[in-house]
Amino acid sequence: MSIVNISAYKFISLDGLPALRERLRERCEALALKGTILLAPEGINLFLAGSRASIDDFIASLHEDPRFTDIEPKESLSDEVPFGRLRVRLKQEIITMRLPTVRPEGGRAPAVDAPTLQRWLDQGHDDDGREVVLLDTRNDYEVEVGKFPQAVDYRIASFTEFPAAIAADRARYDDKTIVSYCTGGIRCEKAALHMQDLGMPHVYQLEGGILKYLEQTDGTHWRGDCFVFDGRVAVDSALTPAGIPMPAPRAKDKDPDA
Known part of the structure; x- marks a missing residue:
């Protein structure tokens, strides 16, 4: 290739x-x-x-x-x-959230690297003994292609729906460590900052997203392929084209900031 x-x-x-x-x-x-x-x-x-x-x-x-x-x-x-x-x-935003108060350039949310997340999932808790909850911040059609099966998934059609979804479900995350993830890190970075703004104390983003997880680990805990916003449609755990046919027209040539 x-x-x-x-x-x-x-x-x-x-x-x-x-x-x-x-x-x-x-x-x-x-x-x-x-x-x-x-x-x-x-x-x-x-x-x-x-x-x-x-x-x-x-x-x-x-x-x-x-x-x-x-x-x-x-x-x-x-x-x-x-x-x-x-x-x-x-564009107005490189990843559209429509929350001007979320400004990642002012300071990043804490991040967890792929090997550490894999270890946490293996042992069933983080290094402080708290339960780890994975949170998928991607759109519904991306999740259909592949995900961490234990992750929370709000089936959102657009990232702009994320703030309302998390606000309605805050109690789920009490006393737990949250790791937000997305394809390459951009959406989960904004999501993690927003959750911090809501007063949720133990929030991380997956550094580099799914793509970095598949690159730096053996892919344990991940199931399926990873949707990408180009003609490949998805990549497999080896980061090579997965050979999935192009799905609904809305995914074709769609801006990668939705």
């Missing part, structure tokens, strides 16, 4: 967005990269695919911007580019 697929995000205050959009678009076009880059005042979210040389060149140029030097993309491979075109878009 010769195509490298990358995903990355960073919450950081950005200005000069039109100029940044054009600079990134020109660089991607020069390198024949396809995919989606979302820019907003709160940060950057990107999904790109191309040859190894082109991807490495793009990341090197991205790191030349002091705001993005610490971005470390997650990678997977495929035989073909899973995007039909390049889109570089300006």
Whole structure:
């Protein structure tokens, strides 16, 4: 498989967005990269695919911007580019939640890495002896493809529904450790911060999301495949295309910020 697929995000205050959009678009076009880059005042979210040389060149140029030097993309491979075109878009949020008080660039929620989460699930509790509750923050059609089977799943159609769902179910999490998860980390980061704002004390996000969990562990406790927002539809536990047919039209070419 010769195509490298990358995903990355960073919450950081950005200005000069039109100029940044054009600079990134020109660089991607020069390198024949396809995919989606979302820019907003709160940060950057990107999904790109191309040859190894082109991807490495793009990341090197991205790191030349002091705001993005610490971005470390997650990678997977495929035989073909899973995007039909390049889109570089300006948005109000890089992941739409519609809660202006949730500002991840002001300070991240605590995170748990994949090996630690796997150990917690193996032993049935965290290192302080508290029960661990996994919370899936993804949309319903993503969950259908694969999930941690013991996780709470609110069957939401959009991430904007998450705040109401968690507010109606707070008692479930009393005296428990909550680990929110999503595909690559962006939604579960906002979700964890919102839960902290609600006064829930033992909240973590899964660092790097499902993709990092499958990369850094043997996949124990995960069932099924992982939905991705491109032509591959899903990747398996080895992060290779799962061969799942494209589902409902709403998932095709859908913005990865929903």
